[in-house]
Amino acid sequence: MITLEKVCFGYGKNETLRDVNLHIGKGDFCAIIGANGAGKSTLTRLMRGLLRPTSGRVLIDGQDIAAARPSTLAAKIGYLFQNPDRQLCRNTVREELLFTLQYAGIPADRRDALCDAALERFSLDGDGDTACMSRGERQRTALASALAAEPPLLLLDEPTTGLDYSECTAIMERIAEMNERGVTVVMVCHDMEIVLDFAKTCVVVADGQVLGEGTPADIFYNQPLLKRASLIPPQLIELASRFGGEVGRPTHAEDFAAIIREKRSQK
Amino acid sequence: MKGFLEYIPGDSILHRLDPRTKLLMPLILCLACFAADSILLLFVILLFDVALGYLGGIGKQTLRTLSKLARIMLFLFVLQILFIQRGETLIPLIAGLRITDEGLRTAALVALRLIAATMPLATLLSLTKLDELADSLVVRCHVPYKYAYGVTAAIRFIPEFSRQMSEIIEAQTARGVEFDTKNPFRRIAMVIPLCVPLLISSVRKIDGTAMAAELRGFNLRGRHNIRCTSRFGLSDGVGILVCLALAVAGVLL
Ligand SMILES: Nc1ncnc2c1ncn2[C@@H]1O[C@H](COP(=O)(O)OP(=O)(O)O)[C@@H](O)[C@H]1O
Numbered sequence: 386m387i388t389l390e391k392v393c394f395g396y397g398k399n400e401t402l403r404d405v406n407l408h409i410g411k412g413d414f415c416a417i418i419g420a421n422g423a424g425k426s427t428l429t430r431l432m433r434g435l436l437r438p439t440s441g442r443v444l445i446d447g448q449d450i451a452a453a454r455p456s457t458l459a460a461k462i463g464y465l466f467q468n469p470d471r472q473l474c475r476n477t478v479r480e481e482l483l484f485t486l487q488y489a490g491i492p493a494d495r496r497d498a499l500c501d502a503a504l505e506r507f508s509l510d511g512d513g514d515t516a517c518m519s520r521g522e523r524q525r526t527a528l529a530s531a532l533a534a535e536p537p538l539l540l541l542d543e544p545t546t547g548l549d550y551s552e553c554t555a556i557m558e559r560i561a562e563m564n565e566r567g568v569t570v571v572m573v574c575h576d577m578e579i580v581l582d583f584a585k586t587c588v589v590v591a592d593g594q595v596l597g598e599g600t601p602a603d604i605f606y607n608q609p610l611l612k613r614a615s616l617i618p619p620q621l622i623e624l625a626s627r628f629g630g631e632v633g634r635p636t637h638a639e640d641f642a643a644i645i646r647e648k649r650s651q652k
Numbered sequence: 653m654k655g656f657l658e659y660i661p662g663d664s665i666l667h668r669l670d671p672r673t674k675l676l677m678p679l680i681l682c683l684a685c686f687a688a689d690s691i692l693l694l695f696v697i698l699l700f701d702v703a704l705g706y707l708g709g710i711g712k713q714t715l716r717t718l719s720k721l722a723r724i725m726l727f728l729f730v731l732q733i734l735f736i737q738r739g740e741t742l743i744p745l746i747a748g749l750r751i752t753d754e755g756l757r758t759a760a761l762v763a764l765r766l767i768a769a770t771m772p773l774a775t776l777l778s779l780t781k782l783d784e785l786a787d788s789l790v791v792r793c794h795v796p797y798k799y800a801y802g803v804t805a806a807i808r809f810i811p812e813f814s815r816q817m818s819e820i821i822e823a824q825t826a827r828g829v830e831f832d833t834k835n836p837f838r839r840i841a842m843v844i845p846l847c848v849p850l851l852i853s854s855v856r857k858i859d860g861t862a863m864a865a866e867l868r869g870f871n872l873r874g875r876h877n878i879r880c881t882s883r884f885g886l887s888d889g890v891g892i893l894v895c896l897a898l899a900v901a902g903v904l905l
């Protein structure tokens with residue numbers, strides 16, 4: 386779905402991203418992880434065509450997006466910004482969603498249905514005032530608006546940052562549902578538990594370079610890699626890796642408990 | 653990149669001037685521009701503005717500001733030419749409109765005057781630490797503490813606004829709104845609704861800033877709490893004299 390070939394980019398003189406090669410397949414749920422300032426947001430902006438690489442190519446469905454205007458990609462890619470406030474520009478939630486749908490080129494007679502579906506999915510009040518909502522509601526509105534046109538590709542920059550546990554799970558479950566329906570999801574995320582629970586693949590970014598790719602389990606059990614990227618794995622994996630290979634590579638508490646129980650009964 | 657009016661650190665002779673001088677010089681130059689009625693003198697003032705930029709080590713930035721202002725003024729210039737129909741015809745246009753010698757002169761004067769008058773303030777403010785400016789205003793010029801800090805806080809928000817605006821435009825581009833149209837009126841019509849998120853986030857930010865200042869005892873502070881070390885020196889005198897000379901030339905010529 387998305388391919389980056391030898392992409393380099395810098396905001397000023399110094400390079401922010403160096404020689405990034407990446408392929409994200411159709412239907413994937415890919416998490417981009419890395420420390421603050423590693424270049425994750427820059428990477429997603431490049432994928433959306435908001436920034437042009439200084440060298441290299443970004444391909445979406447095999448087509449170089451340098452040739453496309455950013456606006457023509459609107460129907461294809463839903464994009465959630467790190468800060469939802471920059472995105473919301475209408476008075477009510479419904480107007481906000483309709484605005485997105487209009488610019489995504491959805492015919493007028495289908496907009497209302499899609500808008501209602503998105504409101505329903507994120508349990509939002511269509512008449513809610515976008516200016517005086519809580520942080521969680523604003524985030525859900527921004528996300529609902531990114532998803533409203535049901536684009537085949539979602540680029541999400543930190544969708545869960547600053548939300549409480551229940552908001553977080555609610556949002557992630559909606560995103561996972563979209564993914565099951567075949568939507569490709571690329572998500573920047575700082576919460577390793579969420580990455581472990583939801584992502585299918587994982588890309589580690591540090592200092593403007595891609596250090597590694599793989600399933601979340603592969604990445605989180607690769608301690609030298611995490612160390613280089615200044616990341617900490619979920620506690621459970623930290624604990625399991627203290628045992629070395631003895632307990633295998635559990636990713637969830639149940640697996641871990643089952644392994645321990647089995648070991649005990651063997652004795 | 654540094655935004656408009658954002659402080660650019662350095663150690664040039666202009667950086668070391670007294671903050672009051674850096675406020676006074678643009679004021680005098682501004683008066684000089686409005687007094688001046690000669691295109692030549694306005695050019696000299698404009699040259700002086702650019703020289704100030706190079707003296708402060710921000711030459712490139714000054715030229716960029718100049719070219720931006722020039723683009724805005726070009727619009728004004730054309731309007732003026734079309735509106736002033738007095739004087740000798742130089743070139744006749746359609747529908748009875750004509751370009752006259754007086755129209756050309758007045759238009760050039762207005763455009764040059766506005767550029768030359770606004771440049772030095774932009775240049776010198778970006779070479780002044782706003783805190784020093786506020787301190788100096790409070791201690792030496794007896795401006796009430798709250799007003800001095802209110803004004804400098806407002807100036808500080810300008811680059812913040814422009815950064816936010818570019819983020820907002822980026823966010824709308826991601827949804828498929830096209831800002832790169834050639835038609836300036838369509839462009840303006842598109843940008844206006846975006847002032848809503850800018851306004852909302854700005855009010856939030858200002859509210860937060862004010863509350864944070866309050867919590868740190870802003871109300872309790874006054875003139876006696878500030879140590880202001882700036883003094884007028886030789887370079888301040890020279891700077892102000894040059895500006896005054898230009899102003900006098902403006903009145904006389
Ligand atoms: N608009 C910008 N202008 C200049 N530098 C920027 C801009 N945005 C980000 N950077 C720089 O690029 C680097 C990567 O930023 P970013 O991609 O936002 O990191 P992340 O999202 O991984 O925290 C940082 O060092 C940051 O300072």
Ligand SMILES: [Mg+2]
Pocket residue numbers: 425426427467542
């Ligand atoms: Mg980021």
